[in-house]
Amino acid sequence: xxxxxxxxxxxxxxxxxxxxxxxxxxxxxxxxxxxxxxxxxxxxxxxxxxxxxxxxxxxxxxxxxxxxxxxxxxxxxxxxxxxxxxxxxxxxxxxxxxxxxxxxxxxxxxxxxxxxxxxxxxxxxxxxxxxxxxxxxxxxxxxxxxxxxxxxxxxxxxxxxxxxxxxxxxxxxxxxxxxxxxxxxxxxxxxxxxxxxxxxxxxxxxxxxxxxxxxxxxxxxxxxxxxxxxxxxxxxxxxxxxxxxxxxxxxxxxxxxxxxxxxxxxxxxxxxxxxxxxxxxxxxxx
Amino acid sequence: xxxxxxxxxxxxxxxxxxxxxxxxxxxxxxxxxxxxxxxxxxxxxxxxxxxxxxxxxxxxxxxxxxxxxxxxxxxxxxxxxxxxxxxxxxxxxxxxxxxxxxxxxxxxxxxxxxxxxxxxxxxxxxxxxxxxxxxxxxxxxxxxxxxxxxxxxxxxxxxxxxxxxxxxxxxxx
Numbered sequence: 060x061x062x063x064x065x066x067x068x069x070x071x072x073x074x075x076x077x078x079x080x081x082x083x084x085x086x087x088x089x090x091x092x093x094x095x096x097x098x099x100x101x102x103x104x105x106x107x108x109x110x111x112x113x114x115x116x117x118x119x120x121x122x123x124x125x126x127x128x129x130x131x132x133x134x135x136x137x138x139x140x141x142x143x144x145x146x147x148x149x150x151x152x153x154x155x156x157x158x159x160x161x162x163x164x165x166x167x168x169x170x171x172x173x174x175x176x177x178x179x180x181x182x183x184x185x186x187x188x189x190x191x192x193x194x195x196x197x198x199x200x201x202x203x204x205x206x207x208x209x210x211x212x213x214x215x216x217x218x219x220x221x222x223x224x225x226x227x228x229x230x231x232x233x234x235x236x237x238x239x240x241x242x243x244x245x246x247x248x249x250x251x252x253x254x255x256x257x258x259x260x261x262x263x264x265x266x267x268x269x270x271x272x273x274x275x276x277x278x279x280x281x282x283x284x285x286x287x288x289x290x291x292x293x294x295x296x297x298x299x300x301x302x303x304x305x306x307x308x309x310x311x312x313x314x315x316x317x318x319x320x321x322x323x324x325x326x327x328x329x330x331x332x333x334x335x336x337x338x339x340x341x342x343x344x345x
Numbered sequence: 346x347x348x349x350x351x352x353x354x355x356x357x358x359x360x361x362x363x364x365x366x367x368x369x370x371x372x373x374x375x376x377x378x379x380x381x382x383x384x385x386x387x388x389x390x391x392x393x394x395x396x397x398x399x400x401x402x403x404x405x406x407x408x409x410x411x412x413x414x415x416x417x418x419x420x421x422x423x424x425x426x427x428x429x430x431x432x433x434x435x436x437x438x439x440x441x442x443x444x445x446x447x448x449x450x451x452x453x454x455x456x457x458x459x460x461x462x463x464x465x466x467x468x469x470x471x472x473x474x475x476x477x478x479x480x481x482x483x484x485x486x487x488x489x490x491x492x493x494x495x496x497x498x499x500x501x502x503x504x505x506x507x508x509x510x511x512x513x514x515x516x517x518x
Contacts, residue, residue: 137399
């Protein structure tokens with residue numbers, strides 16, 4: 060049986076939580092809007108869960124990267140994304156108003172309650188799969204966060220402005236590597252094309268709007284997903300062309316449902332180790 | 346309780362002695378992450394902004410600030426997390442930049458933050474640095490980027506092709 064951590068050390072996480080709670084928030088009419096609450100909460104969980112699950116996936120590379128620099132870069136990207144997840148899920152918990160915290164949402168929800176797209180929960184595969192998945196997501200997140208910077212919700216705009224600085228850097232890195240490996244050796248090119256062919260049918264879920272997306276768009280909180288598509292397409296086409304990769308001819312919106320809680324079998328295998336400690340030792344902290 | 350509460354100027358001086366846990370040669374005021382110090386109804390309020398969203402040093406920095414100010418006799422203290430406007434390396438002070446350089450970390454070059462754009466990719470992929478990052482050891486401008494990330498989220502890995510020394514560059518953010 061694993062032993063509990065030393066409880067005598069300073070509780071820095073509790074201190075950080077207290078500081079975050081003490082944040083003086085700008086007035087945000089949407090946070091207390093009861094009619095909008097279910098959709099706003101769900102949408103914030105989608106933003107948070109995309110960042111959390113992709114961040115967790117990337118963290119699985121820690122200690123396994125093909126080169127030290129790549130290992131470190133993936134871990135740092137994971138760290139940024141988990142930071143974004145804390146911000147989005149923290150606001151989600153506040154909007155929900157049930158006394159839950161970002162940690163509660165991350166560690167105590169079951170698969171059916173997770174709202175991330177299926178793309179981000181797919182296994183890491185080789186570096187090609189990891190990098191193509193990252194690039195397709197980064198290009199979407201970049202446009203989304205840019206749009207959110209002018210959100211009618213000052214809280215959402217504040218988180219987006221912070222996250223955009225980091226995601227811009229992620230996009231620069233993932234698109235550089237897609238070009239480097241796509242236009243690399245025969246082996247790296249073949250692997251990148253194979254990864255693209257496999258992941259492409261998952262990318263469309265990022266743009267598949269449902270009633271939740273429409274409600275937050277109508278409230279001016281988030282851009283309409285369809286409006287993000289032209290810029291995404293342009294970035295993807297530009298980078299793929301430079302990488303000598305071929306955009307698949309098949310539809311890109313085949314694997315849907317993650318945003319509504321219908322996930323692949325892979326999500327449960329992420330949550331099991333991620334949630335183990337809080338499930339086994341409720342409330343444990345260090 | 347002190348009879349006369351210390352001035353905010355005094356508190357800023359104390360905060361200038363709180364080191365960053367990752368790069369202890371610079372203080373939290375050198376980094377520009379202290380956004381406000383004020384007295385509010387007898388409580389000292391210090392507003393701190395995170396450098397990177399997921400930077401694990403954030404909680405340790407809060408603890409160090411708290412310990413320092415309590416040791417100076419501040420009894421009623423509240424730390425605020427301030428997210429907006431987001432931290433930028435433009436706020437790293439001139440003194441802070443000199444301390445970074447002397448420590449072996451090239452300081453950020455203002456105005457070069459990533460915009461997600463693709464314009465400079467050719468230079469990056471050619472192996473040449475697209476930034477004129479000077480080697481903090483020998484001052485040479487002949488440097489190349491080894492990796493977009495270094496030992497912490499705020500740094501990238503570089504190498505000097507003159508003195509051959511590898512070094513960290515504090516990214517413009």
